[in-house]
Amino acid sequence: MNTPRLRADAAENRARIVEVARAAVASSDELKLNAIAKQAGVGQGTLYRHFPTREDLLAEVYRHDVEELVAAAPALLVEHDPVTALAHWFDRVADYARVKRGVFAAVEVGVWQDLSARSLGPIGDAMTALLDAGKAAGAIRPDIDARDVILLIGYLTRLDEEEWDTRARHLLHVVLDGLRSRE
Known part of the structure; x- marks a missing residue:
């Protein structure tokens, strides 16, 4: 799946969210989206814009x-x-x-x-x-x-x-x- 071209700051946010989520998945069975957003330094709206579910x-x-x-x-x-x-x-x-x-x-x-x-x-x-x-x-x-x-x-x-x-x-x-x- 090709991701639409993002602004540099949006691409950085997306990459941080994915890295934080990857670390969470690797270290535990629980993935809480609000904790992922917080650790990635983004708001919940930003997380849900990139990943609706x-x-x-x-x-x-x-x-x-x-x-x-x-x-x-x-x-x-x-x-x-x-x-x-x-x-x-x-x-x-x-x-x-x-x-x-x-x-x-x-x-x-x-x-x-x-x-x-x-x-x-x-x-x-x-x-x-x-x-x-x-x-x-x-x-x-x-x-x-x-x-x-x-x-x-x-x-x-x-x-x-x-x-x-x-x-x-x-x-x-x-x-x-x-x-x-x-x-």
Whole structure:
């Protein structure tokens, strides 16, 4: 969805609102719009002008995280060898999954199904780029595809909040070890 071009101050307000909401979703199950507006330094009218409903705000938080995750893949491939790039991308996946879990817990079933369906394509494409680079370098198993990895990392949604910090990244590194070529 393309957002209409905003004045600079309106764009800054919108970005602050999304960042504050993202932090709230990542740190708790509760998202109170008046608290988000206050923390973002905007009035409730400004928040509701940008996001008429709670679901609109949560959907934007989710879309923003998907865009950042997808954009990270090619940038990481420029900076690192394919396996290191994939490892760094998995670190970002852990952050993304924590927010995704919070967003999905907070929105209605129909909204999260739509969000999930629209994100799998771009995330799968980013994953494919990372895997293909690793395969070309001989570092990733040739029999692995993006769907395999997405199914494997789906366990992140089942982690309890109290074990997230100790298990999420550790388990992603276990998955990464399983993707490595053994030749």
